[in-house]
Amino acid sequence: MQNIDWANLTFGYYPTNYNVRCYFRNGEWGELEVSSETTINIHMAATCLHYGQEAFEGMKAFRGKDGKVRIFRMDENGKRLQSSCDGVMMAKLPLEKFEEAVIKVVKLNADFIPPYETGASLYIRPLLIGMGAQVGVKPASEYLFIVFVTPVGPYFKGGFMANPYVITRKYDRSAPLGTGIFKVGGNYAASLRAHVEACHGGQYACEFYLDAKEKKYIDEAGAANFFGIKDNTYITPQSTSILPSITNKSLMQLAESIGMKVERRPIPEEELATFEEAGACGTAAVISPISRIDDPETGKSYSFGNGKPGPWSEKLYNKLRGIQYGTEPDEFGWITVVEGL
Ligand code: PLP
Numbered sequence: 001m002q003n004i005d006w007a008n009l010t011f012g013y014y015p016t017n018y019n020v021r022c023y024f025r026n027g028e029w030g031e032l033e034v035s036s037e038t039t040i041n042i043h044m045a046a047t048c049l050h051y052g053q054e055a056f057e058g059m060k061a062f063r064g065k066d067g068k069v070r071i072f073r074m075d076e077n078g079k080r081l082q083s084s085c086d087g088v089m090m091a092k093l094p095l096e097k098f099e100e101a102v103i104k105v106v107k108l109n110a111d112f113i114p115p116y117e118t119g120a121s122l123y124i125r126p127l128l129i130g131m132g133a134q135v136g137v138k139p140a141s142e143y144l145f146i147v148f149v150t151p152v153g154p155y156f157k158g159g160f161m162a163n164p165y166v167i168t169r170k171y172d173r174s175a176p177l178g179t180g181i182f183k184v185g186g187n188y189a190a191s192l193r194a195h196v197e198a199c200h201g202g203q204y205a206c207e208f209y210l211d212a213k214e215k216k217y218i219d220e221a222g223a224a225n226f227f228g229i230k231d232n233t234y235i236t237p238q239s240t241s242i243l244p245s246i247t248n249k250s251l252m253q254l255a256e257s258i259g260m261k262v263e264r265r266p267i268p269e270e271e272l273a274t275f276e277e278a279g280a281c282g283t284a285a286v287i288s289p290i291s292r293i294d295d296p297e298t299g300k301s302y303s304f305g306n307g308k309p310g311p312w313s314e315k316l317y318n319k320l321r322g323i324q325y326g327t328e329p330d331e332f333g334w335i336t337v338v339e340g341l
Pocket residue numbers: 058220221222223224225243244245246247248281282283284
C-alpha cells in the first residue's frame with residue numbers, strides 16, 4: 001500500500017506505476033502491453049491531434065469493507081466506448097479486451113487502491129485515439145487504446161455536500177444531433193470556455209447547459225447528468241445531446257427499487273422551481289446534491305431543500321455507495337470482484 005494522504009485526495013492526476021496499451025494496426029487489435037511510460041510516441045499528423053478522433057471512459061474500482069476490490073459496471077463502460085468509437089469513426093475495441101485491460105491495470109496498480117475508510121477510490125481512465133497520419137479529414141487506419149488509473153477523492157467540493165450550480169446560456173456543449181451522446185474529447189473542449197467563465201470565480205461547482213435548439217430544457221452539467229426529485233418521483237432529462245450516464249441509469253433502477261417513480265423526459269427550466277431535491281450524477285460526481293441553480297442571464301434562481309442533501313438523495317447515495325463498497329448486496333449484478341487482490 002502506498003503512503004498517500006488518501007482522505008485528502010482531490011480529483012486530480014496522481015502518478016501510478018503501470019498502464020495497459022493495445023494497438024490497432026493492419027485492420028486488427030494486437031495483444032495487451034503493459035507499460036510504465038507515461039508518454040506516447042505519436043505522429044504529428046495523427047487524427048487525434050487534428051480532427052478529434054478521441055474517446056474516453058471513466059469508471060472506478062473500490063476497496064470494500066471486506067477488503068475485496070470491486071469494479072462498477074465495467075461492461076457498460078466498454079459498450080459506451082464502442083458507441084463513442086462508432087460516433088467518431090474509430091476502430092471498436094472488443095468488449096473482452098476492454099475488460100481484460102481494465103482488470104489488468106487495476107491489479108498492476110493494486111497499491112494505489114485507497115483503503116475503505118477513506119471514501120476515496122481508484123479512478124480508471126480508458127482512452128482510444130486515432131494514431132494514423134492523415135491530412136485530409138478522414139478516419140485514421142491506426143488506433144491506440146490505453147487505460148491508466150489514478151486514486152481520486154470527490155470531484156465536487158466536499159463530496160456528498162450540496163453546492164450551487166449555474167446555467168450557462170452563452171455557450172452550447174453539443175448540438176441536438178451532434179456528438180453529445182458520445183464520450184469524446186470534443187464535447188469537453190466545447191465546454192471548457194463555459195466552465196472557466198462560469199465557475200472559476202469559485203462561486204459555482206459546475207455549469208449546466210440548456211438544450212442548444214430552444215434554450216428551454218435542462219440538458220446536463222459539463223461533467224455529470226442532472227436529476228430532480230418531487231412527489232416521490234426521480235426525474236431526469238430525455239435529450240439527444242447528453243451523455244447516457246451509467247450512474248444515472250443505475251440511480252433510475254435504484255430509485256424504482258426503493259419505491260420511487262421514475263420519469264425520463266424533457267425538463268423545462270421553470271420546472272426547477274418545483275423540485276424538492278436536485279443533484280448532479282456521474283462516476284466522478286457520484287451524487288453531488290445541488291443547493292441552488294442560478295440563471296444569471298435571466299436573473300432567475302432555483303433553490304432546493306435547506307442547503308443540505310435531501311432524504312431521497314441520501315437514500316440513493318447510500319444504496320449506490322453500499323453496492324460499490326460491498327456493504328449492500330449486488331442485487332443487479334453490477335459488480336466485478338477483482339480476484340487475487
Ligand atoms: N455527463 C457528462 C458530460 C460526463 O462527462 C459524465 C461522466 O462520465 C457523465 C454525464 C456521467 O456519466 P457516468 O455516470 O457514466 O460516469
